Amino acid sequence: MKPIQVIPRAALPLLGAALAALPAQAQETAHSIDEKINEVVGNITGPFVNFIFAPFPGTSFPWIVLWLVIAATIFTLYFAFVQFRAFPHSIALVSGKYSDPDDAGEVSHFQALATALSGTVGLGNIAGVAVAVSIGGPGATFWMILAGLMGMASKFTECTLGVKYRNEYADGTVSGGPMYYLSKGMAERGFAGFGKVLAICFSIVCVLGSLGGGNMFQANQAHAQLANIFGDYPGWITGVIFAAIVFAVIIGGLKSIAQVTEKIVPFMGVLYVGTALIIIAINYDRIGWALGQIFDGAFTGLGVAGGLVGALIQGFKRAAFSNEAGVGSAAIAHSAVRTKEPITEGFVSLLEPFIDTVVICTMTALVIVITGVLQVDAETGQYIWNAELGRVETLGDVSGVALTSAAFGSAISWFPYVLALAVILFAFSTMISWSYYGLKAWTYMFGEGKFQEVSFKVLFCLFVIIGAAMNLGPVIDFSDAAIFAMALFNIIGLYFLMPIVKAEMTSYTSRLKSGEIKRYA
Amino acid sequence: MATETFVVAYENKEGDDGLLDYAIARAKKDGAALLLVHILEWSPYKFLTPQEIEERHARRKEELTRAKEVILDPALAKVSAAGLQADCRIRYGSVVELVAEIASEAGASMIFVGRSGTQSMTARIFGSVPLGLAQIAPVPTVIVP
Numbered sequence: 233m234k235p236i237q238v239i240p241r242a243a244l245p246l247l248g249a250a251l252a253a254l255p256a257q258a259q260e261t262a263h264s265i266d267e268k269i270n271e272v273v274g275n276i277t278g279p280f281v282n283f284i285f286a287p288f289p290g291t292s293f294p295w296i297v298l299w300l301v302i303a304a305t306i307f308t309l310y311f312a313f314v315q316f317r318a319f320p321h322s323i324a325l326v327s328g329k330y331s332d333p334d335d336a337g338e339v340s341h342f343q344a345l346a347t348a349l350s351g352t353v354g355l356g357n358i359a360g361v362a363v364a365v366s367i368g369g370p371g372a373t374f375w376m377i378l379a380g381l382m383g384m385a386s387k388f389t390e391c392t393l394g395v396k397y398r399n400e401y402a403d404g405t406v407s408g409g410p411m412y413y414l415s416k417g418m419a420e421r422g423f424a425g426f427g428k429v430l431a432i433c434f435s436i437v438c439v440l441g442s443l444g445g446g447n448m449f450q451a452n453q454a455h456a457q458l459a460n461i462f463g464d465y466p467g468w469i470t471g472v473i474f475a476a477i478v479f480a481v482i483i484g485g486l487k488s489i490a491q492v493t494e495k496i497v498p499f500m501g502v503l504y505v506g507t508a509l510i511i512i513a514i515n516y517d518r519i520g521w522a523l524g525q526i527f528d529g530a531f532t533g534l535g536v537a538g539g540l541v542g543a544l545i546q547g548f549k550r551a552a553f554s555n556e557a558g559v560g561s562a563a564i565a566h567s568a569v570r571t572k573e574p575i576t577e578g579f580v581s582l583l584e585p586f587i588d589t590v591v592i593c594t595m596t597a598l599v600i601v602i603t604g605v606l607q608v609d610a611e612t613g614q615y616i617w618n619a620e621l622g623r624v625e626t627l628g629d630v631s632g633v634a635l636t637s638a639a640f641g642s643a644i645s646w647f648p649y650v651l652a653l654a655v656i657l658f659a660f661s662t663m664i665s666w667s668y669y670g671l672k673a674w675t676y677m678f679g680e681g682k683f684q685e686v687s688f689k690v691l692f693c694l695f696v697i698i699g700a701a702m703n704l705g706p707v708i709d710f711s712d713a714a715i716f717a718m719a720l721f722n723i724i725g726l727y728f729l730m731p732i733v734k735a736e737m738t739s740y741t742s743r744l745k746s747g748e749i750k751r752y753a
Numbered sequence: 754m755a756t757e758t759f760v761v762a763y764e765n766k767e768g769d770d771g772l773l774d775y776a777i778a779r780a781k782k783d784g785a786a787l788l789l790v791h792i793l794e795w796s797p798y799k800f801l802t803p804q805e806i807e808e809r810h811a812r813r814k815e816e817l818t819r820a821k822e823v824i825l826d827p828a829l830a831k832v833s834a835a836g837l838q839a840d841c842r843i844r845y846g847s848v849v850e851l852v853a854e855i856a857s858e859a860g861a862s863m864i865f866v867g868r869s870g871t872q873s874m875t876a877r878i879f880g881s882v883p884l885g886l887a888q889i890a891p892v893p894t895v896i897v898p
Binding site (some may be wrong): 328331333336337338339340342343344346347350351400403404405406407495498564565568569570664665668669 | 793795797798799800801802803804806807808809810811812813814816817844845846
């Protein structure tokens with residue numbers, strides 16, 4: 233696959249100047265290191281990626297995407313559209329209306345949601361959407377929103393189980409997530425052995441997912457955005473800098489960096505959505521047209537190769553990668569909340585795909601479509617398909633985060649600089665969250681201990697460098713494959729355990745109606 | 754049996770010895786009991802990292818134990834040694850709101866609070882505990898220098 237294109241800018245502050253000073257030979261050597269890493273890692277991950285995205289026999293539909301869509305549909309129907317019915321109650325829970333004041337000082341529903349969101353809202357929302365729209369056309373947005381709405385039911389199921397089957401240790405710390413509900417919950421249902429196998433398999437792919445989507449993809453796109461601003465330079469340089477900072481936080485215990493980042497990230501999120509809304513408002517006369525493109529494209533493809541199916545696959549893939557519903561990662565973050573009712577965390581967690589996909593991803597997609605960075609043939613009104621690159625022609629011939637940047641930059645010239653900062657911070661906070669998810673899976677397999685912890689964390693840092701050095705193609709494919717593989721084992725368990733969630737929901741709802749569950753505010 | 758209750762917003766910061774001594778002297782004079790209130794500043798909207806979330810329950814237990822054993826128990830012993838009835842409350846949340854709330858719940862007739870002792874910009878913009886109590890206290894409040 234072609235490496236991501238960059239737009240050299242006139243202004244090349246510090247970094248650009250420093251790199252320009254590098255002797256030509258050193259730059260060549262640097263690029264050849266990139267190529268070597270690409271070749272070696274690409275060869276290793278290839279077979280795994282091919283297996284995960286193998287098409288359903290006789291179709292072009294990857295079986296794993298179908299797997300996720302079917303699961304979200306089943307959970308939506310099984311819980312009778314819980315994502316819509318329970319939405320107001322979820323808001324009430326997050327705002328603390330049902331929180332016992334005596335529990336103050338414990339992890340609140342809001343905090344669990346915010347932490348899970350900081351792991352979820354990341355480059356998937358900025359770069360991933362751009363990839364979906366440039367490959368699947370504007371129609372991919374429609375399927376992405378639909379997948380986001382249905383994914384709310386998957387998230388509800390897994391996060392309820394995450395709290396119900398978490399481990400609480402004598403020192404008061406808590407560990408939860410699919411590993412625990414797959415082993416403990418399945419044992420309760422009489423499938424102890426099978427549950428254990430699922431838990432181990434999940435843990436293996438969770439480690440891979442944390443190294444892929446939670447790490448390499450983030451590092452890669454952060455580098456792409458930096459190169460976009462400062463001019464082309466070798467990826468491993470960004471990788472080494474990022475790896476050093478991540479190392480300082482997760483191994484060196486420099487909590488201040490993480491805390492500062494975590495405080496800025498929500499602000500950047502609001503700034504991002506706010507700017508997107510401003511751009512949409514500036515182009516108010518094109519809103520109807522853009523929505524029309526999204527709706528028409530969803531069913532006709534508008535000239536994009538693959539048509540309806542192409543748009544649908546891209547939409548569902550990007551939604552799953554962005555909101556992680558059915559993947560099981562959020563259940564790890566949500567499981568530490570202090571509540572007597574596991575189902576309440578399920579209700580709260582269903583807001584996550586809504587915020588992540590239905591709101592933030594849609595904003596990105598709308599800005600890309602509305603600003604016209606996707607090239608349209610003036611005569612036919614169809615998008616111009618570049619068969620060689622396997623995507624729609626774009627302004628400046630860019631893809632991924634650079635396309636989003638170009639779209640925002642076409643309306644507000646200085647916004648790419650803000651976006652670069654947002655991308656770096658999103659990437660960083662996502663990495664910190666995923667280093668934790670990966671570590672939990674790692675210690676589930678190898679046991680708790682200093683050696684086990686440090687070995688995983690060092691591995692994690694190495695993958696930051698690899699991720700930043702690789703081309704977008706192999707990185708994004710491996711990221712997708714690892715994340716989707718998590719969903720494979722998690723969802724099998726969810727099918728077995730969904731009656732337990734239903735029993736919890738029925739009991740809670742009846743007690744809520746009878747007034748037994750008290751509202752405090 | 755004490756006829757009334759005085760609430761003492763007790764932080765154990767520098768100067769709070771003077772606050773406690775003054776409250777004891779006034780309580781003796783009026784035959785009042787003292788209710789020592791220690792609030793651990795906390796917002797349910799504060800951002801926590803995944804690691805902090807995992808450890809939060811354990812940290813809370815530690816914080817409560819420390820507040821009781823290191824801060825309130827010595828103060829309670831001092832009040833009891835002065836021959837007064839004494840009780841305490843430890844809560845998490847906003848200091849000003851909770852001190853006012855506990856004073857109302859306990860039917861207290863007066864609140865004693867130490868002055869903030871700061872002129873920092875933060876205190877000027879966002880106010881301090883004594884300033885906050887001056888605005889919302891349900892009963893007369895004494896700011897002890």
